[in-house]
Amino acid sequence: MTELIASTPGTTRYRIAVDTGGTFTDVVVGSDGGQMAVGKALTTYDRVFTGFEAAVRRAAESVGWDGHDVLSKADVIVYGTTHATNAVLTGKVAxxxxxxxxxxxxxxxxxxxxxxxxxxxxxxxxxxxxxxxxxxxxxxxxxxxxxxxxxxxxxxxxxxxxxxxxxxxxxxxxxxxxxxxxxxxxxxxxxxxxxxxxxxPYTLSHDANPTIREYRRSSAASIDASLKPLMADHLGNLRADLLTFGFAGDLLVVTSEGAVLDVADVLDRPVLLLNSGPSMAPLVGAAAAPDQETVVVCDMGGTTFDVSLVESGVVRHTRESWLGEPFVGHLTGLSSVAVSSIGAGGGSIAWIDGGGLLRVGPQSARSTPGPAAYGRGGEEPTVTDACVVLGYLDAAGFEGGFVLDRDAAERAITSRVTRPLGMTLRQAAQAILDVSANHMATAIRQAALEHGVDPRGALIVAGGGAGAMVAAAIGTLLEARTVLIPATAGVLAAYGAHRAPIATEFLSPLANDTRSFDSSSASRAVSDLKAKAAAFAERFDGVGAEAKFTYFVDARYPGQAWDLRVHLERAPEVSDAAGVIEAAFHEEHDRRNGTSDSKSRVEIITWGVRVEVPRPDQLSEPESSTGSQESHRTDSIIFGGEAYETPRYRGVTLGPGDRLVGPVVIDLPTTTIVVPPEWDAELDDRSNIYLTRKEA
Structure with a gap:
């Protein structure tokens, strides 16, 4: 891929971003005229394209486009998937x-x-x-x-x-x-x-992850090799189906770095696909509140609940992302967006443990058979079923491509929770939701406190198909004052993929010391990085804006077990590299750990560069309607175990500045926003909805 395909005069061209999750496949379609459409369909595991095409068709039909035309006339498709991650965690690899x-x-x-x-x-x-x-x-x-x-x-x-x-x-x-x-x-x-x-297929460790850490290099090589047959088949089938449908554009794939790469690049190095989908949601959080000191981004789908941090508009990255439990799972040591995931989604199953306590997750009903309310044969009670029973979800207006079955949801909760625990149906449904919300609040606290962030002072940005239903409940548990529901909350990761740059990192593992600096090895390292970065950027010349190069080093104080990544303002020229790196390391160490030793030398472990090619922005900001602020009906909805007569609004009837006093429910095409009695909601001029907790 060297240049995006040009549009033929007189025809509309499209760009499609897709996030294939464990339960739903989300898509965001943008036209060259700046219009946007969103869609959602159940994920199809046997052939991923089936669910993808259904979601595209639903998105297209929502704005009067033809689904077949959208796919066949797309210049670019950006594809995010959890397929690689799930394969590693379940052991279903080569x-x-x-x-x-x-x-x-x-x-x-x-x-x-x-x-x-x-x-x-x-x-x-x-x-x-x-x-x-x-x-x-x-x-x-x-x-x-x-x-x-x-x-x-x-x-x-x-x-x-x-x-x-x-x-x-x-x-x-x-x-x-x-x-x-x-x-x-x-x-x-x-x-x-x-x-x-x-x-x-085979993988050499110096290609997979050129780091001095033997375990991380071996682990990255092992995981990469094990994924090559699987992902070649998965992406190969997707490409074949797209070609059959008439797609002739560029297929880009979301990586764990919060960026995209050409499909050929990820087939050569599929380890970059780990945590592919979840890496996109933080991009929306960063764009939604660029001036906010700390933003906690929550993405709740049908299977998982993902938490990430954005600090002053910058998405936090890490090289410590374990696949599975820390210390007993697997670690690649590659840079990725820092995302913490737990098995708490809309499809998480409620069950009673041996001690008679109610548990929720991590098991999920996924898309097949799905929650009982989906009417596809599921018999296990889930968070979604609880939301149906509590009245949060509009059974007749659900946008998943089918009508929700409230009776099936009630039967599942009654048989598996109500009777064993001696509760009423209302109490059982509320308990399922409360347990799930507490799991998610705990995950946020842990992710935030591990990085020295107090979640009480942070802005919470909530999205995903199910995130807006529980956002206020999580905010209450965290003692947060404000929760932001972006206009594209229901397809948060897919929308982020539209804005992701083409980017990758190159590493040169040459050790050095700031007090006995080896200029010749430093010169070799920097020259090697510059050459690789320039070659990569040249491949995408003409795609978007001029490539951005960010240089960094991985360094440590003598005797430290772990190194710290320090970003530099420019390429480290050999003449002053030692002093520049040492000063930058002291500053970063103090910022991250609250202490530094300005008199100590610094050991440089690895030299690196991130190459980022911004892609053209084809999406205009979602427009608010003029709004009539009229509810289309009033339902009896359960909050905290009590029934409230609650107005329901369709999002399209609301306009900038509209303020709604809770309790209230807002139905959007791809999600439902639940505003409890102790919260209010207000729209801004970009259709984002701010939930504000009332003063006690």
Whole structure:
């Protein structure tokens, strides 16, 4: 991909952003005239395109477009998915082997040490991502200076690879010691894999994650290799279906870095797809409140509840995103948007544990069969079913492509919660919602406090298909004063994908020290980064605005176990790099940890650059209607276990400055906003809705 396809004169062209979640597939369609349409349909696991096409068709029909035309005349499709993440967490990946330096077969087993509960001696030791019987030790050795201490034993390596062929291995990961300094042995193993295992995909660790941390490099390579067959099939089927439909534009894929890349790039490095979908919602939070010191972005779909932080308009990133439980899950060490996820969505199942306590999640009804109210055979009570029983969701006006079945929701809650706990139906539904809201509030507190942020002083931005229903309840639990529901809340991640830049990072792992600075190695590192960044930017010349280059280093004080990423205002020129880096590190360390040692030297572990190519903004801000501020009916809705006569408004009838006193419910095309009695709602001139807690 080098340039976006130009529109043919006289025809309307489109751009489509899609977020394929565990329950719903959300799309946002923009035309070259600036119009926008949104749609939502159930995710189809057997063929992702089926749900994607249904969502596009619903979006198109909502504004009078033709769904087939929208797909066939789209210049760009931006695709976000949780497919890779789910595959890793469930173990449904390719049968993968790992080749390591002799004596280091337990790297994936030992991880980086640590445990969540230091006093739990009965906790089972977690198994490695690739089992021990598929881990092969290769005779070779390179030291930290890149010197070959023991040459690669070609014959032994050949025998190992022939053994993999006999075991029908589907992918191979290679992670040798110090390959980031000298990759000659890893490269040779790649050549042997191509010779002995033709057609079997493989990943070399110095390509997957060039970091000095052995576990992270091995883990990234292993996960990347295991995903290659799966994602080649997944994205290949999607591309084939799009071509059959007449799509001839560019297919971009959302990455964990909060950016997009060409589909060919992610097929070469599918590890970048981990946490693909959730990385987009914070972009909307950053745009919605750029001047706010701290924004907590909550994205609640049908399966998960995702929390991320935005500070002064900047989305927080991390290299500590675990897949699964910290210390016992898997870690790649790659930079990604900092998102915390829990199994708390609209489809989260309510159940009674062995002690007779009500639990909600993490199990989900997903899209198949879905909550009982979906009428697709689901019998387990979910958060969505509770919202139907409480009156939050308009059964007849639900925008999922079907009518909600209230009777089925009542039966599910009655049989699985009401009777076992001796509650009334109203009490049981309220309890399900309360337990779920407490889970989400706890997740926000944990995510915020871990980064030194008090959620009580933060602006909460809530979205996702189910987020606006519980936003005020979460705000109450967090003692927040204001909650913002963006105009595109129901399709938060898909809308963010429309605005995501094309971006990637390049790393050069050359160690250095600010007090005994090696100018020659620093010059090599910076020159290498500049060349790679320029080559990447050139590929996308003409796509949007001029590429932006952000340089950084990963550094630490001597003796520290973990390094800190420090962004620099410009490329570190060798003449003053040591002083600039040292000063920047002290400042960042003080900002992040509340302390610094200005007299200490700083060890530089890795040099890096982020290349960002802004994409043209084709979406105009959502327009508010003139508004009649008339409710279309009044329902009896349950808040805190009590029934209130509550007016329902359609979002299209509201205009800028309209203020609604709670309790009230606002029905939007892709979500429902619930305003409890202790909250009020007000629209701004961009159709965003601010919920404000009343004074006690």
């Amino acid at each position: 049968k993968t082997a790992l080749l390591v330096t002799e004596g280091f077969a337990d790297t994936l087993l030992l991880r980086e040490g640590g445990r969540r509960d230091a006093f739990d001696s009965k906790a089972a030791y977690p198994g490695p991502y690739i089992p021990r019987h598929l881990t092969y030790e290769i005779t070779e050795r390179i030291n930290a200076e890149g010197e070959i201490l023991e040459a690669l034993d070609d014959d032994q390596a050949r025998r190992a690879l022939q053994g993999l062929a006999a075991q029908n291995v589907e992918a191979v990961a290679v992670s040798l010691l110090w390959s980031i300094i000298n990759d000659v042995h890893e490269t040779r193993l790649g050549e042997l894999i191509e010779e002995i295992l033709p057609g079997v």
